[in-house]
Amino acid sequence: MTQAIHSGAQALLHEPPGGDPNKLTLVRALGSEVWDAAGNEYVDCTSQAWSNNLGANDPRVIAAVARQLSEITHARPTFHTPALLELAELMVGIAPNGLDRVGFTLHGSMAVEMAFKLALRNRPDSRHILVLQDAYHGRAIATMAASWPHPNNVFGLMQGGFHRVARPDCYRPRPGLTPDQDAELCLGLLRDTVTKGVDGPVAAIIYEPIQGNGGHNEFPALWHQGLREVCDEFGILLIVDEVQTGFGRTGRMFATDYYDLRPDMLVFGKGVGGGFPLAGVLARADEAKFAAGDDQLTFGQFPLSIVAGLAAVQAIIADDLPTRAAKHGEHATQRLRALQERTSIIGDVRCPGLMVCFEIVRDQRTKEPARELTSEIVRRAQARGVLLGESRYVGLGNLIKVKPPLDISESLLDQALDVIEQVVTEVDREIDM
Numbered sequence: 001m002t003q004a005i006h007s008g009a010q011a012l013l014h015e016p017p018g019g020d021p022n023k024l025t026l027v028r029a030l031g032s033e034v035w036d037a038a039g040n041e042y043v044d045c046t047s048q049a050w051s052n053n054l055g056a057n058d059p060r061v062i063a064a065v066a067r068q069l070s071e072i073t074h075a076r077p078t079f080h081t082p083a084l085l086e087l088a089e090l091m092v093g094i095a096p097n098g099l100d101r102v103g104f105t106l107h108g109s110m111a112v113e114m115a116f117k118l119a120l121r122n123r124p125d126s127r128h129i130l131v132l133q134d135a136y137h138g139r140a141i142a143t144m145a146a147s148w149p150h151p152n153n154v155f156g157l158m159q160g161g162f163h164r165v166a167r168p169d170c171y172r173p174r175p176g177l178t179p180d181q182d183a184e185l186c187l188g189l190l191r192d193t194v195t196k197g198v199d200g201p202v203a204a205i206i207y208e209p210i211q212g213n214g215g216h217n218e219f220p221a222l223w224h225q226g227l228r229e230v231c232d233e234f235g236i237l238l239i240v241d242e243v244q245t246g247f248g249r250t251g252r253m254f255a256t257d258y259y260d261l262r263p264d265m266l267v268f269g270k271g272v273g274g275g276f277p278l279a280g281v282l283a284r285a286d287e288a289k290f291a292a293g294d295d296q297l298t299f300g301q302f303p304l305s306i307v308a309g310l311a312a313v314q315a316i317i318a319d320d321l322p323t324r325a326a327k328h329g330e331h332a333t334q335r336l337r338a339l340q341e342r343t344s345i346i347g348d349v350r351c352p353g354l355m356v357c358f359e360i361v362r363d364q365r366t367k368e369p370a371r372e373l374t375s376e377i378v379r380r381a382q383a384r385g386v387l388l389g390e391s392r393y394v395g396l397g398n399l400i401k402v403k404p405p406l407d408i409s410e411s412l413l414d415q416a417l418d419v420i421e422q423v424v425t426e427v428d429r430e431i432d433m
């Protein structure tokens with residue numbers, strides 16, 4: 001299959017020297033499919049960084065943006081637009097209980113920083129924010145410091161104030177412990193950090209209900225409960241980062257609903273924009289709002305993104321995409337678990353909803369990660385028309401993510417799963433030879 005690499009690639013600051021031979025140049029997208037410049041068609045199980053919860057170019061989103069284009073494209077944040085007010089009302093209407101204030105911005109990273117600022121505005125005597133090991137909260141300068149350690153971090157001059165705390169692991173709990181015992185241990189370590197590990201009060205703890213980028217790590221119920229208890233005991237704000245898990249991905253509108261969490265703030269992004277840049281924070285009305293000048297970004301409430309978000313959220317509700325995600329996710333995980341039984345290289349299959357992934361291992365018993373096999377499977381699937389996600393930067397690098405748009409058709413989902421079955425079976429057989 002021809003890979004079309006744009007001749008201008010070397011001019012791009014983000015392009016590695018020599019380019020990436022597997023990088024496609026995309027020219028068109030519709031629903032769960034994308035096309036490259038060479039005319040090849042792919043089932044997109046990445047939803048473009050898990051953002052197209054509603055399939056690409058949904059006509060309702062495109063029509064709303066087209067209407068807005070002929071009315072007003074830019075309004076600075078000192079003005080309202082009708083869609084901004086309507087979206088604010090809709091967001092607090094669907095928000096988990098107790099969150100009835102909302103702020104918008106354009107990127108998940110900026111939304112996380114918005115939550116940090118709001119936390120510090122509400123806890124002005126604190127200089128500390130706790131984050132979990134293997135967390136990912138973005139690539140802006142503060143969110144980078146709040147994420148897993150960058151292997152080559154040269155940005156330290158502008159970072160600080162974050163402390164990484166241990167987190168439990170359901171698939172690889174610490175030796176000799178069950179996942180619940182692992183969670184108990186980590187909660188004890190968290191208490192130690194709050195009481196003895198930092199000088200002065202902690203403003204906030206931020207975490208992803210399922211750690212996406214850091215390895216698709218799900219947590220025992222005990223951990224979620226314990227975090228809330230620690231926050232209540234010490235007056236710490238609990239921020240849940242739902243940039244990946246929000247808007248139906250887990251089979252509920254928010255993972256907060258799925259796990260029955262009680263956050264003080266919820267950060268959203270990705271799926272909210274229907275393919276346009278949009279993100280933000282939901283917060284409690286009884287905490288202070290921003291003071292003037294705290295969070296003023298020129299394009300923070302960009303009208304085109306706001307109308308796209310309004311149309312996308314309305315469509316996610318109208319089409320009941322959380323229920324579709326739950327149904328599709330169950331089907332996908334059943335098929336992947338059957339494949340796990342038939343082959344020797346799938347260590348674990350995880351969900352919930354269409355937040356699906358599987359781990360490639362050398363040995364199902366020792367769970368030793370098989371990084372090269374993972375890349376090989378992803379590469380072969382792409383050559384057969386299926387784009388899969390891969391954990392590349394952190395964690396164990398052996399995770400394959402199957403997270404298509406939530407409104408993918410059953411036949412396209414099965415087409416993608418057929419290809420996954422073929423390539424995993426092939427790779428499995430080849431290592432046995």
Ligand SMILES: Cc1ncc(COP(=O)(O)O)c(C=O)c1O
Binds near residue numbers: 208244279
């Ligand atoms: C959980 C989480 N938070 C924050 C972000 C940052 O979002 P963005 O890339 O839109 O800045 C991401 C992006 O992958 C994410 O997964």
